[in-house]
Amino acid sequence: MKIDCITLREIRMPLVHPFETSFGRTTSRRILLVEVENGGATGWGEVTAGERPFYNEEWVDSAWLILRDFVAPQVLHKKVDSAMDVARLTGHIRGHRMACGGLEAACWDLEARQLRLPLWEHIGGLLTEIDCGVSIGIQGSVAELLSLIERELAAGYQRIKMKIRPGWDVDVVRQVRERFPDIRLMVDANSAYLLADAAHLGRLDEFELMMIEQPLAHDDIIDHARLQSQLATPICLDECIRSARQAEHAIEMKACGIINIKLGRVGGFSEALLVHNVARAHGIPVWCGGMLESGIGRAHNIALSTLENFTLPGDVSASKRYWERDIIDPPVEVTSRGTIKIGSRPGIGYDIDLNYIDSITARKEELT
Ligand code: OSB
Numbered sequence: 001m002k003i004d005c006i007t008l009r010e011i012r013m014p015l016v017h018p019f020e021t022s023f024g025r026t027t028s029r030r031i032l033l034v035e036v037e038n039g040g041a042t043g044w045g046e047v048t049a050g051e052r053p054f055y056n057e058e059w060v061d062s063a064w065l066i067l068r069d070f071v072a073p074q075v076l077h078k079k080v081d082s083a084m085d086v087a088r089l090t091g092h093i094r095g096h097r098m099a100c101g102g103l104e105a106a107c108w109d110l111e112a113r114q115l116r117l118p119l120w121e122h123i124g125g126l127l128t129e130i131d132c133g134v135s136i137g138i139q140g141s142v143a144e145l146l147s148l149i150e151r152e153l154a155a156g157y158q159r160i161k162m163k164i165r166p167g168w169d170v171d172v173v174r175q176v177r178e179r180f181p182d183i184r185l186m187v188d189a190n191s192a193y194l195l196a197d198a199a200h201l202g203r204l205d206e207f208e209l210m211m212i213e214q215p216l217a218h219d220d221i222i223d224h225a226r227l228q229s230q231l232a233t234p235i236c237l238d239e240c241i242r243s244a245r246q247a248e249h250a251i252e253m254k255a256c257g258i259i260n261i262k263l264g265r266v267g268g269f270s271e272a273l274l275v276h277n278v279a280r281a282h283g284i285p286v287w288c289g290g291m292l293e294s295g296i297g298r299a300h301n302i303a304l305s306t307l308e309n310f311t312l313p314g315d316v317s318a319s320k321r322y323w324e325r326d327i328i329d330p331p332v333e334v335t336s337r338g339t340i341k342i343g344s345r346p347g348i349g350y351d352i353d354l355n356y357i358d359s360i361t362a363r364k365e366e367l368t
């Protein structure tokens with residue numbers, strides 16, 4: 001494979017509802033799309049960096065510069081055997097995995113289209129229907145949270161993840177558990193706590209949560225191991241796992257019982273496959289995380305979720321939970337059983353709505 005042209009686009013998409021985590025509130029997304037071209041065929045990827053460097057160090061503008069000044073010169077017109085080898089071209093760049101991963105994912109879409117294979121089959125996926133959960137942000141009141149959960153359960157979603165932070169944790173979880181005694185429930189702290197909060201976090205054990213996601217610092221596997229030894233509830237690592245090597249270290253140190261895999265955070269499909277395989281070899285289940293993606297990133301997440309060790313419901317949910325109108329056609333839909341059925345069309349399996357993308361594009365740059 002060889003890339004002749006890379007087109008960067010920044011689109012603006014208001015969220016249907018604001019999304020609040022322990023690190024901030026998002027009302028409207030700026031999303032960086034990557035289109036790659038070879039011999040008339042195109043592939044699409046999405047950079048999952050946020051608007052601000054609060055989830056990790058990347059944000060939309062850093063990703064744009066890294067792609068333009070360091071990734072594109074390294075990738076353009078270079079011949080590689082397959083999409084699997086694209087990440088190696090940018091392996092010397094420290095960090096910035098979301099930027100590199102957006103381009104890598106586009107190359108996988110391109111290659112799958114050229115081979116006339118669905119992307120999920122091309123990466124070795126097996127599942128033909130994937131289980132879906134939802135991630136619910138911090139709300140203004142417990143009553144609002146309870147009614148949102150009720151609505152998502154009625155829509156069929158298989159598990160509820162609620163965001164927590166100091167001041168919105170044990171008491172809120174207790175009320176959710178009282179109201180919904182039997183649901184699959186988990187919490188995500190996005191690094192809002194310290195190891196000194198271990199006793200407080202231990203109070204969550206009584207609620208039989210599936211897991212506590214990323215309670216401690218974004219870059220600290222060691223403190224997570226210390227915390228895990230004091231908790232009955234499994235820890236799920238998100239922010240901490242950027243590579244298969246880190247996954248292996250975290251598992252060996254017993255810092256987690258579950259891993260959330262995000263394509264962007266680990267730098268694309270080749271590394272995501274390695275994280276998946278390391279976890280599988282150690283009997284650690286994985287699930288696919290989300291970053292409030294547009295339909296393009298969502299479609300990549302769906303393909304990833306078909307790998308065999310994605311045994312827990314992911315944060316991969318319907319387009320309409322986020323967007324009035326998505327940039328793919330058809331939008332992602334979820335069955336009343338809380339699943340997404342996997343299609344058999346080539347590449348990411350959805351049409352790109354280029355007219356709509358053009359109409360919401362704030363800037364565009366072609367790199368040749
Ligand atoms: O930690 O999983 C997270 C959104 C933005 C940044 C980080 C996270 C999230 C989510 C939303 O939880 C998942 C989604 O529905 O896309």
Ligand code: MG
Nearest residue numbers: 188213214238
């Ligand atoms: Mg998370």
